[in-house]
């Protein structure tokens with residue numbers, strides 16, 4: 580026989596005691612995010628409580644929101660003493676390593692490389708993480724390696740240690756932050772203030788956002804802007820800018836350069852298909868690749884970012900290039916040059932400047948600009 584919510588309330592009291600004795604739980608010592616970067620909020624909600632909590636998070640944090648939806652519509656997980664929900668959780672408990680144990684969900688398309696932080700908000704079902712959220716993490720948890728993971732759980736009364744265990748099992752290489760946020764159903768009306776307190780505790784507020792890391796690569800004739808992802812390799816490259824290096828041809832679809840010091844990379848780095856415009860690190864050789872033709876996934880080829888301006892110029896880069904931070908960009912592309920010649924950078928005296936990385940006044944595309 581399954582324990583009732585009343586029995587679970589008693590269990591919850593015991594788990595609170597355990598927490599007070601130094602156990603891992605909602606009141607454990609804070610482990611702060613402190614790294615900034617973009618945030619993704621992934622949530623699932625059956626009766627709406629987590630949805631309310633998720634929107635409280637979304638209203639206080641600059642974040643992208645993704646709602647998980649079961650593929651089978653219209654199921655009442657609470658009917659017949661929670662029979663369907665209970666069966667789904669039992670299936671997962673029996674064979675947690677079998678993909679067939681997890682109920683299907685609607686497809687989600689998330690580019691995890693864009694996020695440093697992921698907040699998972701889920702209801703508790705029979706002491707565990709709600710089954711649809713488990714499905715999502717079973718298929719995507721490995722892509723959250725090295726990311727800061729915030730865990731938010733809603734339950735009627737049960738303690739959340741089982742849900743924490745599920746998160747640790749399904750996102751084994753995530754940096755799961757403490758404390759977790761536990762909001763009981765009856766507290767949903769206070770979600771806004773509870774979320775605010777929690778975000779402060781984990782040092783995870785919108786002021787932490789670093790904004791986009793954008794870099795400009797130019798040879799004096801062509802100028803290309805890439806937006807970097809939040810991976811350790813992208814941060815490593817960004818940290819060594821500005822650089823002046825030689826660009827080389829490789830194969831029929833790549834321009835490459837070798838940074839003077841090694842670009843470091845960690846388990847969070849991502850391999851994947853590289854469409855034209857992808858910036859990547861080929862870690863076995865240590866070179867950075869700018870693709871002007873598509874390439875497939877390759878071992879150790881880690882995606883660093885993608886082009887956002889000047890894609891056509893990649894194939895024509897030659898000679899010495901300047902790789903520099905592009906700070907304070909508005910997202911509005913610069914004036915488009917009619918010809919390669921027009922896109923060159925000149926000094927006010929009319930002489931051609933190989934690059935404009937030192938402070939001064941330059942002419943570009945017929946317009947004057949000041950590099951501070």
Ligand SMILES: Cc1cc2nc3c(=O)[nH]c(=O)nc-3n(C[C@H](O)[C@H](O)[C@H](O)COP(=O)(O)O)c2cc1C
Pocket residue numbers: 584587623624625626627628629630656657661663664665701702703704705706733734735736737763764
């Ligand atoms: C299938 C199912 C099982 C549940 N099991 C528990 C439980 O074991 N303990 C508990 O305190 N609440 C349990 N609940 C209640 C939910 O955790 C709680 O109502 C939560 O706020 C629901 O979030 P939602 O409104 O976003 O779906 C269960 C709910 C469902 C549907």
